Structures are given as C-alpha cells and as structure tokens.
Amino acid sequence: MDPITAVGLVASVIQLIDATTTTIKYLNDVKDAPKDRATLAREGSSLLALFTDLRYRVEESDTASAWFAGVRSLGVGGGPLDQFKDAMEELARKLKPEAGIKKFGKTLIWTLDKNEISNILSKIERLKTLVSLALQKDHLTICERVKKTQNVINWISPLNFHTKQNDFFSRRQEGTGEWLLKDETFRSWLDGTKRTLWCPGLHYPRSIVVNHLEQHFENDDVNIAYIYCSYKDQENQTAVNLIASLLQQLVQRNPVISDDVVSLYHCHSKKQIRPTLGELSKLLQSEARRTSKVFIVIDALDECRESNSTRESFLAEIRKLQPTIYLLTTSRHIQAIEREFGQAKRVEIRASDEDVEKYLKHRIESEGRLVRLVKSNPDLQAVILNTIVENARGM
Structure with a gap:
C-alpha cells in the first residue's frame, strides 16, 4: 500500500470536517432531546478547531519532513480519521429529519441508546488525543508514542494467532466452507440476534469465519479476537x-491504549513480573466495553489442555465476558464441552459434498500421476469423486 500523500490526508480531514459539521447541525436541531445530545454537540465542536488546524498544518508542511511522516498515519485507510468519519456519518443518518419535516419547530426522533452515545464519546476522546499529539511541533513525540505503544502491545502476550490465521486461510481450498457463512443460525449470531454459537464436529481451522468477520465489519465500531487452540502448543x-492474547488483540485494534493497560505494563515491567489471570481478565472485560460489539472465536477448544485446570480456568474467564461479547466456539464432541455450551445455539460442522469434491479436484490437479491417469481415462475422475464423496458423507 502506497503511503498517503499530503493531498490525500487533507482530503480525509476535509471529509471529516464536513461529516462532523453535518452531525452537529442535526444535533442542534433536536428539540427537547436528552442532555447527551448537548454533550455530543459540544465534544464534536471542540474537534472542529483541531481539524481545521490540522488541515492547514498539513497543507503548509514539507512532505519530506519527519513531522509529516509521523502524522500521515492518521489518514491511512481504515485509520483513526476514517473510523471517526464513519461514526459521524452514521450518527448523521440517524438524526437526519425525515422528508417533509420542517427544520424548526419539530422534535426529531432520538435514536441513540446509552451504549452508542458512550462509544461515540469514546471515539471523540481518542481522536482528540491523537490530533492534539499530531499538532505538536516535536514529531519525536509521535514517534516515541508509537514505539512505546508497540512495546506495551508486544508485552501483553507471547502468543501470536495472526500468523496462524494467515497460514490457515492461505492453505484453505478456495470456495470450501462457505455453506457455514450462509447458515441461518450463523447469520443470526453474526447480526447479533444470538450471543453464543457452538460449532461441534469435524475438526478443521475455522479461518473462514475470522476472515469473514474482518471483512464484514471492516469499517464498523466492532472489535474481533480469536484463539486457535493446539495440542502441539499446550x-x-x-x-x-x-x-492475555484476547486482551492484546482488542488493544491492538483500538486507536489509543487505555490508561489502565499502560499502568499495568509500567507496574509489572519494572518488577519484571507477569500480571495475574485476574488482572488480565479485569482489563479484558474493560476493553470489551470500548466498542459497540466484540466477536470472539475460539477454535478447537477440545485441544485446550485439561490438566492444571487450564480449560476450566479459561472458560471461567470467558463466562465473565458474557453477555458483552458474541462468542463462537468450535470443538469435537466432548461431554465436558457439550455441558458448557448445552444451552447455546449450535451448527454442526461437517464436510459438505461440495467441499469434499472441490478438495479432491484440487488434489487430483496437483498430483502429476493422477492427472495422467484421469487424462487417459476420462471417466476415472468421476468414479474417484463419486466414491470418496459418498463414503465421506456424514463425517
């Protein structure tokens, strides 16, 4: 991805100014609205001055300067400016008067709940911090903050499931597993109707679910975290x-690290000790409340170690996150896990005929000997596919 230019950054700031101005206009038009409306309008207005200052600073800056190199990260696609613009545009759509309603003398419908208001105010506060920091003349402040932020994130957990996700998804046969994304029960979990989904059955990485979540909620105020349990890494x-890994992933996706996370880092790193399960769990619960929705995927829970009460302790902390989170868990059919998720909605994982056929065709096409055999006997491929698909049915 090419680095953002000064023109691109200015354009992003102008779009943000327009979106914020429109939202403030609608907020001010609301009569007899809750006092939260005034709070939102005041906070939004305080940002406009910062945006205007940032715009002209960028226009006047030397794009080769260290300051510009540090500040342009604000305008990357899906970055802080984009996230806030999306939030303002969504708020404006909710507050926009219906066609035919006159501007004055009417009370508009107030459609925000307390969580939405809290989320937007949180975004405003985080963005004010970032923009104020960017406007400081000393670019080293930005660079140093970025460095310290990464140090904190790296310290939180030694596990790295992003690498596993990329590896699993890259090795997945294209087109397989899509039946799950179309399943009605899965869709009800995705749209927030159901909070917990258990997917027992055949054991293969559910990287398609994580990838779908990241694409589906790319520009939304939604956080995503995932765990790939493995016998090999127990x-x-x-x-x-x-x-700690769940906490790390939620922290990574937020524009600004919370003071509580930073305090935990300073307290423990100086003493060269690790935080306790209780300390991490408490922070995880707090982080889960910073966005409108949090989706957590736990794959292969049956491979999470039972000895030393590892699985039991892990699930106990996961229960403390409910009903804040949307949880999807996969595992083999194991009695202890079935008791844990007995009341949850369920989608049985299986190898569909289409998935098996796609996988077999790929294997045949990638094996030189098989390619030669089916070329010499065109009916052989159909026999192979039909026989294996029939025998695999119901696995």
Whole structure:
C-alpha cells in the first residue's frame, strides 16, 4: 500500500470536517432531546478547531519532513480519521429529519441508546488525543508514542494467532466452507440476534469465519479476537496466556491504549513480573466495553489442555465476558464441552459434498500421476469423486 500523500490526508480531514459539521447541525436541531445530545454537540465542536488546524498544518508542511511522516498515519485507510468519519456519518443518518419535516419547530426522533452515545464519546476522546499529539511541533513525540505503544502491545502476550490465521486461510481450498457463512443460525449470531454459537464436529481451522468477520465489519465500531487452540502448543497456551492474547488483540485494534493497560505494563515491567489471570481478565472485560460489539472465536477448544485446570480456568474467564461479547466456539464432541455450551445455539460442522469434491479436484490437479491417469481415462475422475464423496458423507 502506497503511503498517503499530503493531498490525500487533507482530503480525509476535509471529509471529516464536513461529516462532523453535518452531525452537529442535526444535533442542534433536536428539540427537547436528552442532555447527551448537548454533550455530543459540544465534544464534536471542540474537534472542529483541531481539524481545521490540522488541515492547514498539513497543507503548509514539507512532505519530506519527519513531522509529516509521523502524522500521515492518521489518514491511512481504515485509520483513526476514517473510523471517526464513519461514526459521524452514521450518527448523521440517524438524526437526519425525515422528508417533509420542517427544520424548526419539530422534535426529531432520538435514536441513540446509552451504549452508542458512550462509544461515540469514546471515539471523540481518542481522536482528540491523537490530533492534539499530531499538532505538536516535536514529531519525536509521535514517534516515541508509537514505539512505546508497540512495546506495551508486544508485552501483553507471547502468543501470536495472526500468523496462524494467515497460514490457515492461505492453505484453505478456495470456495470450501462457505455453506457455514450462509447458515441461518450463523447469520443470526453474526447480526447479533444470538450471543453464543457452538460449532461441534469435524475438526478443521475455522479461518473462514475470522476472515469473514474482518471483512464484514471492516469499517464498523466492532472489535474481533480469536484463539486457535493446539495440542502441539499446550505448554504455552495456558489460561493466563490465552486471556492475555484476547486482551492484546482488542488493544491492538483500538486507536489509543487505555490508561489502565499502560499502568499495568509500567507496574509489572519494572518488577519484571507477569500480571495475574485476574488482572488480565479485569482489563479484558474493560476493553470489551470500548466498542459497540466484540466477536470472539475460539477454535478447537477440545485441544485446550485439561490438566492444571487450564480449560476450566479459561472458560471461567470467558463466562465473565458474557453477555458483552458474541462468542463462537468450535470443538469435537466432548461431554465436558457439550455441558458448557448445552444451552447455546449450535451448527454442526461437517464436510459438505461440495467441499469434499472441490478438495479432491484440487488434489487430483496437483498430483502429476493422477492427472495422467484421469487424462487417459476420462471417466476415472468421476468414479474417484463419486466414491470418496459418498463414503465421506456424514463425517
């Protein structure tokens, strides 16, 4: 991805100014609205001066300067400016008067709930911090903050599931598993109708679910975290490290690290000790409330170690997040796990005929010997596919 230019950054700031101005206009037009409306309008107005200052600073800056190099990260696609613009545009759409309603003398419908108001105010506060920091003349402040932020994030957990996700998804046969994304029960979980979904059955990485979540909620105020349990890494996948990984992933996706996370880092890093499960769990609960929705995917829960009460402790902390989060868990059919998710909605994971056929065709086409055999006998491929698909049905 090419670095954002000065023109591109200015354009992003102007769009943000327009979106914020429109939203403030609608907020001011609301009569007899809750006092939260005035709070939102005041906070939004305080940002406009910062945006205007930022715009002209960028226009007057040297694009080769260290200051510009530090500040342009604000305008990257999906970055802080884009996120806030999306929030303002969504708020404006909710407050826009219906056609035919006169501007004055009417009370508009107030459609925001307390969580939405809190989320928007939180976004405003985070963006004010970032813009104020960017306007400081000393670019080293920005660079140093970025460095410190990364140090904190790296410290939170030694586990890295992003690499596993990329590896699993890249090795997935294209087109397979899409039946799950179309399943009605899965869709009800995705749209927030159902909070918990258990997917027992065949054991293959559910990277397609994580990828779908990241694409579906790309520009929304939604956070996503995931765990890939593995027999091979049980020594490292302790309850503490698993909860720490969820915390790390939520922190990474927020524009600004909370003061509580930074305080935990300073307190423990100086003493060279790790935080306790309780400390991490408490912060995880707090982070989960910073966005409108949080989706958590736990894959292969049956591979989470039972000894030392690892799985039991991990699930106990996950329960503390409910009903704040939207949880999807996959596992083999194991009695202890079935008891845990007995009341949850369920989608049985299976290898569909279409998935098996696509996989087999790919294997045949990638094996030189098989390619030669089916070319010499065109009916052989159909026999192979039909026989294996029939025998695999119901697995």
